[in-house]
Amino acid sequence: MMTGYTIVFYLLAAMTLVTALLAVTSRQIFRSAIYLMATLLGIAGLYFWMRYEFVAAVQIVVYAGGIAVLIIFSIFLTQQAGEKLPPPASRRTLFAALAVLSGFILAMLQVMRFPFSGTREAPVDAGMSAIGKQMLSVEKGGYALPFEVVSILLLAAMIGCIVIALRAKPQELKTIKN
Amino acid sequence: MEPGLYHILFVSMALFFIGIYGFLTRRNLITMLMSVELVLNSVCLNFIAFNKYLWHHQMDGLFFTVFIIAIAAAEAAVAIAIIINLYKTHKSINVETAEEMKY
Numbered sequence: 001m002m003t004g005y006t007i008v009f010y011l012l013a014a015m016t017l018v019t020a021l022l023a024v025t026s027r028q029i030f031r032s033a034i035y036l037m038a039t040l041l042g043i044a045g046l047y048f049w050m051r052y053e054f055v056a057a058v059q060i061v062v063y064a065g066g067i068a069v070l071i072i073f074s075i076f077l078t079q080q081a082g083e084k085l086p087p088p089a090s091r092r093t094l095f096a097a098l099a100v101l102s103g104f105i106l107a108m109l110q111v112m113r114f115p116f117s118g119t120r121e122a123p124v125d126a127g128m129s130a131i132g133k134q135m136l137s138v139e140k141g142g143y144a145l146p147f148e149v150v151s152i153l154l155l156a157a158m159i160g161c162i163v164i165a166l167r168a169k170p171q172e173l174k175t176i177k178n
Numbered sequence: 179m180e181p182g183l184y185h186i187l188f189v190s191m192a193l194f195f196i197g198i199y200g201f202l203t204r205r206n207l208i209t210m211l212m213s214v215e216l217v218l219n220s221v222c223l224n225f226i227a228f229n230k231y232l233w234h235h236q237m238d239g240l241f242f243t244v245f246i247i248a249i250a251a252a253e254a255a256v257a258i259a260i261i262i263n264l265y266k267t268h269k270s271i272n273v274e275t276a277e278e279m280k281y
Contacts, residue, residue: 009181013189020193020216024200029209036212039193043219046189050230055243059222062247067215067254074208074258078265088203096202104195111187121235134237135244143241150248157252164259 009049016042027085029075037068054131186227193220207261207271211254218250 016039023035040063047056124130138144193216200213222243229239261271268275 006181009185013185016189017192017196020196023216024196024204024209024213029206032209032212036215039216040219043193043223046186046223047226050186050226052226052230052240055222055226055240058244058247062251063215063219066251070254070258071208071212074262077262078208078271085204085206085209088205093203096199099202100195100199103198104191107191107195108188111191112184116183116232118232119235123234124237126237126240131237131240135241141236146241146245150245153249154252157256160256161259164256164263 005049009046012042012045012049016046027087029079029085030072033068033072033075036071037064040064040068052126054126054128183227183231186223186231190220190223190227193217193223205273207264207273207276208258210273211257211261215250215254218246222246 019035019038019042023032023039026032026035040059044056044059044064047053047059134141135143135147197213197216197220200216201210204210204213225239225242225246229237233239264276265271
């Protein structure tokens with residue numbers, strides 16, 4: 001008996017995997033970026049399906065809204081319009097596909113044989129206020145320290161980007177000195 | 179059959195290996211970055227699935243996912259800054275032309 005819950009899962013999984021496959025094989029880089037965006041949205045749909053609305057919202061905002069747009073802009077800045085990527089060497093494709101397939105089958109066999117035993121305790125409510133309280137808590141089990149570390153990392157990344165983007169050319173340096 | 183942990187693990191494993199395949203076959207830096215994003219996303223999906231089906235009385239997997247997403251955003255921003263700079267100096271974003279960055 002296929003319920004709506006099951007059908008939605010299979011639709012989301014199929015969309016995610018098919019668009020991911022297209023994203024890594026498409027020879028037009030812009031299309032490949034759009035397929036990547038569809039994959040990220042499919043994963044956000046899977047989070048919604050598992051009832052983790054907060055992570056799904058973060059996924060849509062940061063990944064599908066932020067990183068995908070960043071990638072599309074960088075394609076505009078570095079690629080000629082309508083230009084196709086050269087096809088990868090067939091030997092490399094063959095060996096990569098073989099390695100990936102054998103890795104997938106081995107890992108999947110191990111996962112299928114492993115008996116996962118979950119907890120019997122009642123599930124907590126992963127609502128917005130519970131998440132906010134635990135993320136900024138300094139008690140046991142709180143995530144205040146990683147939160148601060150990530151904010152420092154973001155600051156460092158921002159400064160790094162500015163330094164990389166502002167590196168002047170040699171002749172410009174000369175004019176600044178003069 | 180009701181989809182459970184094994185189904186999600188199948189999806190995330192397939193995403194992981196699709197990302198690896200793209201990383202091995204692509205020679206353009208932006209498409210390689212996209213493959214890395216796929217791998218990171220499969221890891222996030224794993225964390226959420228384990229949290230949902232095995233340890234649903236706590237929320238640690240959720241926090242790990244949020245932190246991974248934040249770090250991935252920072253990493254993508256720095257990588258794209260480097261790629262655009264490379265394009266300015268070399269007029270190409272192929273990995274083979276980036277060889278001399280070693281020296």
